[in-house]
Amino acid sequence: MNISNQTTEQEDETKSLWRYVSKLRKTHGGGNNMIKCSFCDFSFNGSYTRVRAHLLRITGGGVRICANVTPSKLVEFKKLDNEASLKIEYSKKKKVHLPHVSDEGKQTNNNDLNPKLKGSLQAAFNIQARDTLDCEVARMFYSSGLPFHLAISPYYRSAFSFAANTSNLSGYVPPTYNKLRGPLLSKERRHVENLLQPIRNSWNQKGVTIVSDGWSDPQRRPLINFMAITESGPMFLKSVDGSGEIKDKYFIVKHMRDAIMEVEPKNVVQIITDNASVCKATVMLKRFRSLKKGLQEMVTSNEWSSYKEDNVDSAQFVKETLLNDNWWMKVDYILAFTTPIYYVLRKTDTDMATLHLVYEMWDSMIKNVKKVIYHHERKTKAEYSSFFEVVKLILTDRWTKSSTSLHCLTHSLNPRYYSHEWLSEDSHRVAPHLDKELTQERKKCFIRYFDDANVRRQVNIEFANFSDGREDFSDVDSLRDRGQMDAKSWWIVHGVHAPTLQKIALKLLGQPCSSSCCESN
Template sequence: MRTRLRCDAVSGASAVTRHEMSASSHSQAKEQDDDTKPLWTYVTKIKSVGGGGNYEIKCNICDVSFNRSYTRVRAHLLKITGKGVRGCQKIKNAKLIDLKKIDNEATLRVEKSKTKPVSLPPVSTQHQMNTNTLGVDPKKRKTLTVESVFNLQARDTLDHEIARMFYSSGLPFHLARNPHYRKAFAYAANNYIGGYQPPGYNKLRTTLLQNERRHVENLLQPIKKSWSREGVSIVSDGWSDPQRRSLINFMVVTESGPMFLKAINCSDEIKDKDFIVKHMREVIMEVGPSNIVQIVTNNAVVCKATGLIIEAQFPSI
């Protein structure tokens, strides 16, 4: 009899445990099906922590685990700072854009669900004389419009300010297709930076320009390192810029791709063979004579004369 009671107790406890696990699984599946929180599908809830909707969570993309709720899931996947969790290191820009689009659509669904129409009570004929055509006193009526929910007025104002920047400065419209232009506004919209002011005239032409040049030089290092292994061609030609200045440019071309080296303003110079040889020699020494297979120019007489002098000084070219 005692054995049977113990077995019944164990069986009952197992049934309760299975019921709790089933309820927890059902609850988690229901929450992951919630179209207002679509980012749950990119993480796995390991176990509940401390109640209040908090869980131990593992990212399905980078396998990093962390605690808390859907707020931290958004911060991790969308790389939102200031939320106590590090952004997912394996999410690249293209994937990040897709996730933000999914999150924005969910936000719109939440906002739309809050704007359900409100039924109005009937009003007497006497009161209708002092109300508008909807039967509601204008002083008491409170409406919630699409414009107020999505802040369309602010969006429209910002659009016009950006347009005026283009028009007043004569900026080409194709600048709007520049990915850095779009990234700048997207970053500002998705990150609260209190009191931020865009860089001014002096910062753009000094500090930021110097930093960007160092950044570009770092990006070019892999190409430069391939010069001795693959050999290069120096390509040079004359042209005029939009200000009608006479220029001679030099480019380095390898299997890894072309790289602009420099341009010389020769508006006030006599472009004879000595002038061109002088600058050609500087380029050769910068790239390294042993790395150069050939030099390509146009077939002007002065360029042919330059070629003979260079071949005499650098027999390997």
């Protein structure tokens, strides 16, 4: 007669390979059973030691190895076996019997209270039981190495509050290891997915930006995060472990394709991959500049001589540099002309909707960098600056590599850039439909968006009416609100007369232009 294949939870935790065999019957001699492998149907007599040797393909274990265990399955079994070994080691840690709370309390100032009053307080507020629970919770933190900031978690506090204030939970036992990693984890996942469903439902209307970025976890594993971003906020899709993989374009494309299929291609507006960390140098220089006084005091102190003994030349060079006013003027100059660049990078390095702002930021950035450099070189606007041309070339090359037609189209759909307020700020500004580059890139986008020439013609008519303030876009409120309302609100209020263009605008005006939310921090 077969015996049950179910084992106790403790046996499952420390002998995880039992689940891959069947116990046929008890046999004479210790805790041995007649066992049948679920992979190769081989039957043998023994205990868990032989089960382990059979499935992990360990020779010399008194049983033949399983020929049907594949390499991938063997890796899985070894992982389970290692986890079980760790549990066994951990279980060897005996509970330390510390003094009872009642004994500890004798050392407190409670002895100063009137015995009758102290007894009444303890009875009314159950002080001793509360102190005991506090100590038990604290020991859980200390013995398990739990971080103290866990105590700030609202879920930590609500869990204990619910247990303490629910009268019918007498005899309650916390969930076990297996329950936490199994059914409870699945249940919580379903709960989170239900919470995220409203965001998923908005993808078709609002559009989605899929972003990916790489980072390394505490075990130094190279991970790549994939997230879906809408104006409702970022939503985690998956994390890919790149250990042992060649992280070339084919590897990224494969996983990006999977992310697109999960979101559905019709909902995807754009894809943004790993952003280079281009702000670090400026940030470090800003911090270095703020320490000027402290650095100068350091190299002029008596203690500085102790550093000179190690490398006299280097120490002298550092001292002369830090005390040189001309050198600090150069630092100030570098910070001055890189500040506009830093501002744009910081402004766009977010999961907020900034796609419709990038093109104007780029133009303003170039103008502000030129202004600082020309002021420093004491040049007029008509003069030539070789240094500015080098900086501009570098920035232009960066812009060319990272900009897309979507930047131009989204800029063209921002009603603010057609308003009298914006155009009058600078005499050189022109509305987007009068800009040659913007027009060319906008047309490219429309051709890709709309294969049907008739539909594309209708969209062009809608854009003409919008950009020139014609037809239903010519009313006073529509024209006045261009410079007063945010772009998306304007399209919601006034865009109904251009339904196809409105749908595109509402998607594009809610998109970010950075993958910063994908970073581990």
